[in-house]
Amino acid sequence: MLALLKSQIEKADLEGTYLISRDNAVYIIDQHTQIIDLESSKRESEGRRLHHKMQEYIKEISRSRVTTQQLKIPNRRTWEKKVLSTCSHISFDLVNHKTQLLYYYDLGALMEARAWDKSAKELIKHPNLKEFKIF
Known part of the structure; x- marks a missing residue:
């Protein structure tokens, strides 16, 4: 994801300085700084979503008849x-x-x-x- 973001920024040919880390992206132009939190923009994978809901699925199966x-x-x-x-x-x-x-x-x-x-x-x-x- 970080490589894709970096590639998109480079293609946009933006002026200023940017710093990309695992947790956020910082964009600085003139004296203005914009910080974007990357943790909040991550999408949960399908596997992780199913893993989180597994207990709910198991309870549902055990409540219903076999x-x-x-x-x-x-x-x-x-x-x-x-x-x-x-x-x-x-x-x-x-x-x-x-x-x-x-x-x-x-x-x-x-x-x-x-x-x-x-x-x-x-x-x-x-x-x-x-x-x-x-x-």
């Missing part, structure tokens, strides 16, 4: 077909969030079987589900 709906086990011979079947359930099935979460767990287990390699990641990023039928 689903008795069983997942449809993909009856496919190849790993790729099992992944596509699971992705199609996540994308197209009208299931409750708990059931959908179970499909995500299954997808994670399938990905773990391939050690999350590059081709496996590409398959779930861009699954070809156009002609794929659910069961």
